Every structure is written in C-alpha cells, then in structure tokens.
Amino acid sequence: MPDVRIANVTKRFGKIVAVDNISLHVHDKEYFSLLGPSGCGKTTLLRLIAGLIQPDEGEIYIGDKLVNDVPPEDRDIGFVFQTFALFPHMNAWNNVTYGPRVKGFDMKKAETIGHEVLEMVKLHERFDAFPSELSGGMMQRVAVARALAAGAKLLLLDEPLGQLDAKVRNELRYEIRRMVRDLSLTAIHVTHDQSEAMVISDRIAVMKKGKVLQVGTPNELYMNPKSIFVAHFIGESNFFEGYVSRVSSKEVVIELRGGIKVQAAKNDVKSGERVVLAIRPETFFVERGIKKDKNSVLGMIEKVTFEGTNVRYEVRLENQDLVLIVKPSLTEEWFNMGEKVTVSFPPEKAHVFAYPKVGLKEETSVE
Amino acid sequence: MPNHKITEILDRLSSNLTVKYALYTTAVIIFFALILLPPILGIVIKWDTIQEVFNQPELMARALGAIENSFVIALIVSALDIITGVPMAWLITRGKSKWLSVLDTLSDIPFIVPTAVLGYSLLLFWKEPSGVSSLFGKSLISPGWLLVMLLHFAFSYPVVVRVIVGALLDYKMEYEQASRTLGAPPLTASRTVTFPILRPSLIAAFILAFSRSISETGATIMVAGVFENGPIFIQNMKDLLPTDQISQITYEGSVVFASFVLIAVSCLIFLVIRFLGMRFKLPIRKVWPTVERELSYSKASFSRNGVTLLIFFIIVFVPSLFVALPAFEAVFAGTFPKALSGIGIWGGYWQSLIISYILGAVVTVLNVVIGLPMAIIIARRKFGHLPSATLDVLTNIPLIVPSIALGVSLQFFWVKTFAFIPELLLLIFAHLAITYPYFVRSMSAAVERISVDLEEASRTLGAKPLGVFRTIILPLTKYSILSGAIMVFTRSISETGATLAVLPSSSALRTAPVVLVDWVPRLGKQKVPATPLEIGLGCGFLILFSFIILLVLRVIVRGKGRY
Numbered sequence: 001m002p003d004v005r006i007a008n009v010t011k012r013f014g015k016i017v018a019v020d021n022i023s024l025h026v027h028d029k030e031y032f033s034l035l036g037p038s039g040c041g042k043t044t045l046l047r048l049i050a051g052l053i054q055p056d057e058g059e060i061y062i063g064d065k066l067v068n069d070v071p072p073e074d075r076d077i078g079f080v081f082q083t084f085a086l087f088p089h090m091n092a093w094n095n096v097t098y099g100p101r102v103k104g105f106d107m108k109k110a111e112t113i114g115h116e117v118l119e120m121v122k123l124h125e126r127f128d129a130f131p132s133e134l135s136g137g138m139m140q141r142v143a144v145a146r147a148l149a150a151g152a153k154l155l156l157l158d159e160p161l162g163q164l165d166a167k168v169r170n171e172l173r174y175e176i177r178r179m180v181r182d183l184s185l186t187a188i189h190v191t192h193d194q195s196e197a198m199v200i201s202d203r204i205a206v207m208k209k210g211k212v213l214q215v216g217t218p219n220e221l222y223m224n225p226k227s228i229f230v231a232h233f234i235g236e237s238n239f240f241e242g243y244v245s246r247v248s249s250k251e252v253v254i255e256l257r258g259g260i261k262v263q264a265a266k267n268d269v270k271s272g273e274r275v276v277l278a279i280r281p282e283t284f285f286v287e288r289g290i291k292k293d294k295n296s297v298l299g300m301i302e303k304v305t306f307e308g309t310n311v312r313y314e315v316r317l318e319n320q321d322l323v324l325i326v327k328p329s330l331t332e333e334w335f336n337m338g339e340k341v342t343v344s345f346p347p348e349k350a351h352v353f354a355y356p357k358v359g360l361k362e363e364t365s366v367e
Numbered sequence: 368m369p370n371h372k373i374t375e376i377l378d379r380l381s382s383n384l385t386v387k388y389a390l391y392t393t394a395v396i397i398f399f400a401l402i403l404l405p406p407i408l409g410i411v412i413k414w415d416t417i418q419e420v421f422n423q424p425e426l427m428a429r430a431l432g433a434i435e436n437s438f439v440i441a442l443i444v445s446a447l448d449i450i451t452g453v454p455m456a457w458l459i460t461r462g463k464s465k466w467l468s469v470l471d472t473l474s475d476i477p478f479i480v481p482t483a484v485l486g487y488s489l490l491l492f493w494k495e496p497s498g499v500s501s502l503f504g505k506s507l508i509s510p511g512w513l514l515v516m517l518l519h520f521a522f523s524y525p526v527v528v529r530v531i532v533g534a535l536l537d538y539k540m541e542y543e544q545a546s547r548t549l550g551a552p553p554l555t556a557s558r559t560v561t562f563p564i565l566r567p568s569l570i571a572a573f574i575l576a577f578s579r580s581i582s583e584t585g586a587t588i589m590v591a592g593v594f595e596n597g598p599i600f601i602q603n604m605k606d607l608l609p610t611d612q613i614s615q616i617t618y619e620g621s622v623v624f625a626s627f628v629l630i631a632v633s634c635l636i637f638l639v640i641r642f643l644g645m646r647f648k649l650p651i652r653k654v655w656p657t658v659e660r661e662l663s664y665s666k667a668s669f670s671r672n673g674v675t676l677l678i679f680f681i682i683v684f685v686p687s688l689f690v691a692l693p694a695f696e697a698v699f700a701g702t703f704p705k706a707l708s709g710i711g712i713w714g715g716y717w718q719s720l721i722i723s724y725i726l727g728a729v730v731t732v733l734n735v736v737i738g739l740p741m742a743i744i745i746a747r748r749k750f751g752h753l754p755s756a757t758l759d760v761l762t763n764i765p766l767i768v769p770s771i772a773l774g775v776s777l778q779f780f781w782v783k784t785f786a787f788i789p790e791l792l793l794l795i796f797a798h799l800a801i802t803y804p805y806f807v808r809s810m811s812a813a814v815e816r817i818s819v820d821l822e823e824a825s826r827t828l829g830a831k832p833l834g835v836f837r838t839i840i841l842p843l844t845k846y847s848i849l850s851g852a853i854m855v856f857t858r859s860i861s862e863t864g865a866t867l868a869v870l871p872s873s874s875a876l877r878t879a880p881v882v883l884v885d886w887v888p889r890l891g892k893q894k895v896p897a898t899p900l901e902i903g904l905g906c907g908f909l910i911l912f913s914f915i916i917l918l919v920l921r922v923i924v925r926g927k928g929r930y
Contacts, residue, residue, distance in 0.1 A: 052544050072547040073556075079548035085541035089563045099549035102559070104657070150550050 002063050002076075002154040002186045003028040004049060009058030011044055018044040020210035021058070026188055026203075031180055033189045033197040036207035037233070037366035042190045043158055045207075049188065050156050051075050062154060073102075075154075078147030082159040084139045086131035092118065092142050093127040099150030117145040120179065137168040144176060148183065155180060157189040161196065173200050194234050198222070206230050228353045231278040232364040238323045239360060240277040244269050244352075251347050258319025262295050264350035274355040281326040283349040286313070286335060287342045296344035299323070301335050315343055374837075381833030391749055394740035395758065401737075402800045403761055406768055409776025410623050410630075412783050417627070419620030426617070430625050433600035436512065437769075438632060440596060441580035444519040448527040448576045449569060454675040456531035457557075462672075471532070474679065477525045477687040481861030481913070483880035484906040486586030487887050488690035489518050495899075510592025518590050519583065521683045523576035530575060534568030537816075552663040574637060575766075581633055582769040585863020585880050589887050597629045598771045598864055605775075605868070619779070626772030633767040691910065693903025702900045706908075712897055716882055716905055720912070723879040727859040730798045734806040734855045735848065742810030743840075747819075759811070766804045773800060774868025790869075790876045797865040802855040809854065813847030814840060853917055860913055879909050 004026040011019040018041045026032040034042040047053050049060060051072035060067050067075055078099075086095050096117050100110035118124045121141035131139055140160060147155060160176065161169040177200045180187045191197050197204050198218040205215045206229070214226045218234075225231035228239070246253040247270065251263045254277055262277070269275055290298055302322070303314040311334060313325045323343065335341060356363035380386050420427050459471050480488065494509055542564060546556035562569065584598040591599050604621045607613045613621075661667065697703055706713045741762065748755040765773065777797050781788045817840060825835045841848075863880040870876055883905055886897035897905070 050544075050548055052547070071552070072544070073550045073552050075548075076550075077548055079545065081541050081545055083539075083541060085539070085545040087542060087545070087560055087564070098546070098551075098559075102546070102549060102551035102555050146545075146549065156548075 005061040007059045009055045011055050017210050022212050028186055029184050031187045031202045033201040033204045035197040035204050038192055040207040041210040042207050046156055046158055046190045050077055050079050076152050078152040078155045080143050080147050080157045080160045082162050084143040086139055088131055091128050091130050096146045096149045103150055113149050117149045121145045136164050153185055155185050155187045159190055228363050236281050237278045244271050244273045244275055247271050260319050263347035264352045265348045267352040269352055276353045276355055278351045279345055281324045283345050284325045285344045291342040296342050299343050301337050301339045304337055378831040378833045382831045391740055391744055397737045402803050405780040406773045406776045409780035410626055413619050413623045413779050416616050416620035417623050419617050420624040433595040434597045434628050437581055437597040440516055441577045444580050445573050445576035448523050449573055451678050452527035454671055455528050456535055458672055459532050460535040474525055474528050480687050481880050481909055482586035483863045483883050485687055486589030489686045490590050492686040492689040510590050511594045514590040518586055519580045521687055523579045524683050527572045527576050530572040534565050552660040554659045554663040578767040584771040597625050598769045601625050601771045622775045629769050690903055690906045693900055694907025697900040697904035702904050706904055712895055719877045719879045719882040723860055727856045730859045731852050731856045738806040742807050742814055745811040746814035762804050762807045765800045771864035771868045774865030778869045790874055793869045797869045798859045801865055802858045805854045806851040809847055809851040813844045817843050
C-alpha cells in the first residue's frame with residue numbers, strides 16, 4: 001500500500017536550492033497537501049516523488065520500495081498537471097484509456113476502465129470531445145480521470161484547481177476529495193491556496209524556501225502555529241512587537257509598544273527577549289466604552305468592512321498599533337467608525353515567538 | 368530635425384489607417400511583382416517553345432528521366448534526413464552532457480559552407496585520392512547518383528536538425544511527462560505523444576529538405592558526373608547552347624518543360640504531403656510495452672546516439688569541411704602569396720568575392736525591408752484570415768522552384784519585359800526571389816509567437832502602431848530577424864544555380880560560387896585552369912569570410928538573452 005517516505009531529500013537547480021533536506025512521511029490513504037507560496041519548492045518536491053526529476057541527495061520510498069532510480073512510468077502513480085496536459089491530438093476517450101493501453105492491459109479491460117472513470121467524473125457523454133472542445137472544469141475532470149484510469153493508488157496533484165474559476169474550483173475540490181476517499185487512494189496535493197488546503201487535507205506540510213516549516217492537521221496548524229510564517233500564512237494573524245517582561249510557570253507577560261502589558265500563552269522565551277505576539281482576528285472581544293480589565297487595551301474603530309458572513313474592523317489601539325478584528329455579522333452587535341472601544345483577548349490564544357533575525361516583514365513575506 | 372521629432376511624426380502617421388494599409392499593400396504588390404510572378408510569367412512567355420520538346424522524343428525522354436531522378440533522390444534523401452535528423456535533434460535537446468551545445472553549433476557549420484564549395488569538398492572526401500579513398504587504395508565513390516545523394520543529405524540534414532531542434536525546444540514537456548506518469552516508457556511516450564504533436568514541424572522539415580534537394584544546382588553539378596537530374600539537365604542544355612549543338616528554341620523549350628514539370632510535380636507532392644500528412648495516423652493506439660521498454664533504456668539509447676553521431680560526423684560534418692585541408696596546405700605552399708597578390712585567376716576571384724558579399728548584403732537589407740511587413744501581414748492576419756493564409760502559401764512557392772529554373776525564367780521575363788535591364792539588378796531579383804521565403808517564414812513564425820496581448824497592452828498604454836512595432840515586436844524578434852538575415856545572407860552567398868542561369872556565359876559579373884564552379888574539373892574538362900591547392904584555398908577563403916561576417920553579425924546583435 002502506498003505510503004510515501006521522503007528522507008533527507010535535496011534538489012538544486014544551479015545555485016538555487018529548491019528542496020532543502022526535506023524529510024516527510026505521507027501515510028497510506030492520507031490526503032496530504034504541500035502548501036506554500038510560489039517558489040517554496042512544493043512543486044519540485046512533487047515532481048521528485050513522481051520521478052520527473054531526480055534528487056541530488058536523499059531517498060524517496062513509495063510503499064517499501066526505494067524509487068530513486070525508478071523511471072516515472074514504473075512508479076505506479078497518477079499525476080494531475082496544473083495545465084492538465086491533456087494530449088491535444090486525442091479525444092477524451094483516448095486520453096483516459098492511454099494509461100491502461102501503454103501499460104499493456106488488454107483492450108477489453110482498458111475499455112471497461114475507460115467507461116468507469118469517465119462515468120466517475122460524469123463526462124461519459126463527452127467521450128469523443130477533444131481537449132480544445134472542453135471547458136476548464138471538464139478538462140480538469142478528464143485529467144483526473146486519466147490519472148486514475150491506470151489504477152494507480154498514489155495520486156499526485158500539482159495545483160490541479162489553479163486554472164479554474166472560483167465556483168468550479170470549490171465544487172471540484174470536494175469532488176476530488178470524495179473520489180480519493182471512495183477509491184482508498186493516497187493523495188499528495190500541491191497548492192498555494194491555504195483555504196483549499198485547509199478544507200481538503202488530512203494533513204498539511206507548510207513549506208517556505210525549500211524547507212518544511214510544520215506538518216500537521218489543518219486544526220493543529222491553525223490553532224498551534226509553530227512559527228510566525230505559519231501563523232501568517234494559515235488564516236490571518238495580528239502581529240505585535242514587544243519584549244518579555246516576566247515569565248511565570250503558567251504564562252508570560254509581554255510589554256508592547258507604549259508600555260502596555262499583556263499576558264500570553266507560555267512559551268520558552270526568556271525575560272527581556274524581543275518577541276512577536278501573534279493573535280487571530282476572531283479571538284478578540286470588543287466592548288463599547290472604556291473598561292479596565294485584564295489583557296484589555298483601549299482603541300478606536302478606524303474602518304468597518306462588511307464581508308457577508310463577517311464584519312472586519314480595523315482598530316487603532318492607544319499605543320498606535322493597528323489591529324484587525326473579525327466578528328460574525330449576524331450574531332454579534334456591530335460597531336461604528338470612530339467609536340471608542342475596549343479590546344481584549346484570552347492569554348492562551350496569544351502565541352509568542354522570538355523576534356525573527358531577518359525582521360518581521362521579511363519573515364512573513366510570501367515572495 | 369531632432370531624431371525623436373521624426374519618430375513622433377512617423378508614429379502619428381502609423382495610426383492613420385490609409386498609411387498603414389498603403390504600407391501593407393505595397394509589401395504585397397512588391398511580393399507579386401518582384402518575387403512571385405516573374406519566374407512564373409517567364410515560363411508562360413516562352414510556353415510555345417515547349418512544343419519543341421514534344422517534337423524530339425529523345426530529348427523529352429532525357430528530360431523526364433532527369434526529372435524522375437530529381438524526385439527519387441529528393442524523396443529518399445528527405446526521408447533519410449528525418450530518420451537520422453530526429454535522433455540528432457533529440458540528443459541535442461534532451462541529452463544531459465554539456466558538450467551538446469558544442470554539437471549544436473557544429474551541426475550548423477555545414478550551413479556556412481557555400482553549396483558549391485560543399486560539392487567540391489565532398490568530391491575531395493569521397494573520390495579524390497587525398498580523401499577517405501586513400502584508406503581503400505582506390506576511388507571509393509565516383510561522381511554519380513550516390514555522391515549526389517550524399518551531397519544532398521549533407522546540405523539538407525542541418526536544415527532538418529535545426530527545424531526539429533526548434534520544435535522540440537518550443538514543445539511543452541508536460542505532455543510527455545504526463546505520458547510517462549501514465550506508464551509509458553520514453554520511446555512509447557515520444558511515439559504516441561511528442562511526435563504526433565510535433566507532426567507539423569516534421570512535415571515542415573521534410574518539405575524544406577525536399578525542396579532544397581529538388582532545387583539545388585551548384586553543388587550537384589560538381590559531383591554529378593554524367594548523372595543528370597532536373598537542374599543539371601537545364602544546366603547541360605545551357606552549356607550546349609554556345610556550342611551550337613542545339614538551337615535557342617530547343618534550349619528554351621527544354622528549360623520551360625523541365626521547370627514546369629518540376630514545379631508542377633513538386634506542388635502536387637506538397638499538396639499530397641500536407642493533405643495526407645495531417646490525416647496520416649501514426650499508430651498511436653498500438654503499443655508494445657515490453658519491446659518499447661527494452662528499446663527505451665541504456666543499451667538501445669546508447670547505440671542510437673552512437674549511430675547518430677557517427678552519421679553526422681562521417682557523412683555530414685567531415686566531408687563538408689574536408690575542403691579546408693588543401694586550404695591549409697595551400698597557406699604553407701606558394702599558393703597563398705600568389706592568391707593575396709591577385710595574380711592570374713586570383714584577380715577575378717577577389718572581384719567575385721566582393722560582388723558576392725555586396726550582393727548578399729543588398730539582398731539581406733531588401734529582405735528585411737520588404738519581408739517584415741509581409742511577415743506581419745501573415746502572422747497577424749492583417750488582411751483577414753483567408754487572404755493571409757493564401758499569402759502564407761504563396762510565399763513558399765519560390766522555395767520549390769529549382770534555383771536554376773527560377774534563374775532562367777527570371778531572365779526570360781525581365782529581358783523580354785525590359786530589354787536592357789542591368790545584369791546586377793537581374794542578379795538581385797533572382798537572389799531576392801530565392802531568399803525571400805526563408806526570411807518571411809522565420810519572421811512570421813517569430814511574430815506569431817508574440818502574444819497579441821503584449822501588443823494590445825502597449826496600445827492601451829498609448830503606443831501608436833509604429834511605436835508598438837518599435838518597442839515590442841522589434842526587441843522581441845531581434846534574434847529571429849538576425850537568424851532570418853543570416854539564412855538570407857548565407858543562402859545568397861552560396862547560391863549558384865540561379866546566378867549561373869540569369870547571367871550569360873560571357874558576363875563579367877561573376878559571383879564567387881560561379882567562379883569556383885568554373886575552377887573545378889567537371890567531366891574531365893576544366894573551364895579555368897586551377898590547381899587543387901588553388902581550389903581549396905578559394906573555397907577556404909569563402910568559408911572563412913562568411914564565418915567572420917556571421918560572427919560579427921552575432922556579436923553586434925548579441926543581447927543579454929533574458930527573454
């Protein structure tokens with residue numbers, strides 16, 4: 001059964017290290033996403049797994065087999081390309097039956113499979129259409145059907161939804177997820193879209209500059225980001241700069257700009273250390289007027305944006321820091337621009353990170 | 368007036384529709400008046416003389432035999448070109464060794480050897496005692512059909528490799544990768560996916576090789592011996608004319624007959640290729656997994672690359688440059704100072720060399736001026752879809768006309784129309800007609816590759832049409848213009864057949880290849896007494912100077928290559 005193990009894999013292109021000593025284990029029947037900004041090495045890693053390129057160092061195992069020297073056609077994989085790469089000189093039927101044919105299945109079996117997979121992606125009536133005659137969503141379905149048709153148990157998807165409209169994208173992501181589950185496949189899905197990764201994945205590896213920063217379930221990554229970048233890239237976060245003023249056994253006290261002291265979740269930082277505080281926009285409480293409470297800061301509503309489900313507030317705090325707060329639009333009361341408010345947050349939802357050596361701006365850059 | 372003022376005025380003029388279409392229309396008219404119609408009308412004018420051939424069954428049989436030879440050789444050679452050129456292009460584009468860029472450059476070298484020189488070089492290599500024959504103690508291959516085939520292979524092979532290398536570089540690798548991930552070994556992937564997608568380029572390469580083989584004259588003369596193909600037949604008739612063995616009208620009739628049949632059959636063959644080529648199904652549904660897997664890997668691909676390299680070096684590369692050996696020898700013998708001082712036959716040689724290069728430069732500049740608008744008309748469908756597509760096909764016609772036939776009919780036409788047309792102008796027209804398709808072809812392909820979006824973006828930012836051309840099209844296509852210009856220039860320098868044809872034997876205006884053809888002994892006769900060392904040196908100079916000029920051209924236009 002195909003689990004995928006990547007051990008200390010490095011791939012360089014000239015001076016650029018695209019994949020930098022990565023180790024990962026994707027479990028059997030898992031839907032695993034490689035998530036990161038463009039240029040982080042996620043596609044390179046996927047192509048290494050597929051055998052389209054060879055690693056400079058390290059080992060790749062599919063199942064129990066070391067596949068470093070195995071050509072792509074013998075890795076028993078399905079690969080869905082970002083541009084679909086449907087063969088333009090073959091119709092949908094010949095595209096999807098291509099795998100079974102080149103693998104030497106007998107014609108009867110190839111045809112049965114062709115019917116099955118086209119049925120599965122609901123394109124049976126368009127079997128004789130050429131790729132140029134299909135819409136983006138249909139091409140994507142054919143591409144998935146083709147990748148599944150050869151019976152591979154490991155499906156590799158390279159930004160499979162990147163070229164589609166938002167609506168189609170949303171529908172297809174669930175469809176792919178369902179097929180992978182129904183067929184008991186292992187899937188590795190490359191994307192730069194964190195919301196896509198969040199909704200379809202069992203686990204996600206967040207990558208940056210050729211390295212894996214954190215691997216975890218969507219929930220873990222959201223609730224417990226282990227780095228400023230993950231806190232920034234998964235969902236949204238407010239970042240405040242400050243210094244550790246006191247460390248106790250339960251919590252740390254951080255002094256923000258303007259001498260404001262707040263409590264945050266315990267972390268291994270030392271007293272006096274320069275730190276960054278990360279707080280999700282939806283964790284704040286907002287109250288009218290001036291309330292002096294634990295972990296509360298005064299501020300004024302500077303901007304209100306109605307987004308449908310949520311309302312976004314930009315609040316200028318008394319120390320001039322700007323904070324983004326998101327509140328459900330239907331179940332909570334609204335605030336108006338210019339209103340004076342008190343903003344507070346539970347200490348355990350505030351994550352403390354050492355101040356990055358490269359600076360906060362560079363650390364959170366997705367370029 | 369300051370420079371930017373002029374550009375400003377020109378820019379403003381260019382957005383005037385009348386001016387724009389006047390320019391395009393002029394380009395089309397020039398194409399018809401100077402390039403397409405004269406050779407055709409030349410034949411039409413003398414159409415009556417064809418009766419002369421029908422009246423002489425012997426002559427007709429001889430002409431038809433020669434023409435048949437032309438087609439048999441062209442078909443075999445272009446097929447061999449594709450079979451051997453595809454693995455070479457594959458090796459150059461897909462191989463991993465850093466030496467492949469050297470190989471890439473080497474495969475271009477036969478381009479800069481003028482064909483007439485190439486013919487002599489092959490003769491030296493295959494026939495003369497100094498060449499490969501010295502290994503066997505006797506003349507390995509004597510002039511005749513086999514040597515003609517080797518020659519045609521040598522000059523058409525680089526063309527095929529170049530076209531397929533270009534196609535493979537432009538090809539989206541993802542198709543092949545998709546095929547591999549679906550379980551196809553490399554050979555199956557290329558057979559069922561890559562080459563079917565590249566079929567138009569394969570057909571184009573075949574047609575180019577084919578038409579080059581049909582039309583080449585200068586080099587073929589040197590290696591043909593008593594063998595006759597279409598162009599040689601025309602040349603032989605022309606040689607008979609001053610000896611009074613045939614009448615003017617028989618000569619004209621033979622030329623018209625041979626040219627007409629060559630052109631008509633070529634057109635027919637191209638139509639068939641275009642029609643069947645696109646419909647002809649490669650057996651992409653059939654696969655032989657085990658066999659193809661075997662053939663895809665190490666041993667098989669190693670021996671394939673070995674054979675490919677062997678063919679290239681032994682049949683194309685070394686024979687093409689073999690002429691350089693006597694040239695080196697000549698440098699150390701007394702021939703070199705004699706040549707430099709311009710004594711004896713060398714005076715005419717230097718003069719011809721200067722004429723050749725001036726002619727090449729003029730023709731190149733004219734091509735850029737009248738060819739660029741045409742390329743844009745074709746690529747951007749300026750006159751609507753159908754007219755532009757028609758122009759596209761029409762610009763290819765001069766490619767398939769045998770150069771000697773083209774020269775002769777041009778002469779018929781211009782001399783008949785303007786009794787005292789200067790010979791130099793006639794020569795320019797002939798070379799223009801021959802080189803024009805190469806330039807327009809490569810330029811229209813280059814313009815087509817530029818996304819229309821870029822032009823539109825430039826327009827929305829306020830650029831006038833000429834401004835778009837100056838700031839977008841020109842910078843993005845300058846390498847294509849350069850490579851088009853190089854093709855035109857080398858083609859003009861090496862062109863022999865048409866030059867021989869448009870100029871009367873008595874003319875003082877002689878280009879370098881024409882002079883060299885006279886130096887080389889043919890059928891035991893030598894028009895001008897020249898020693899082998901002199902011939903070698905003459906060829907050597909031509910290659911050297913052509914090489915230097917191309918190098919300089921490359922350096923001038925060299926950019927940082929960032930796009």
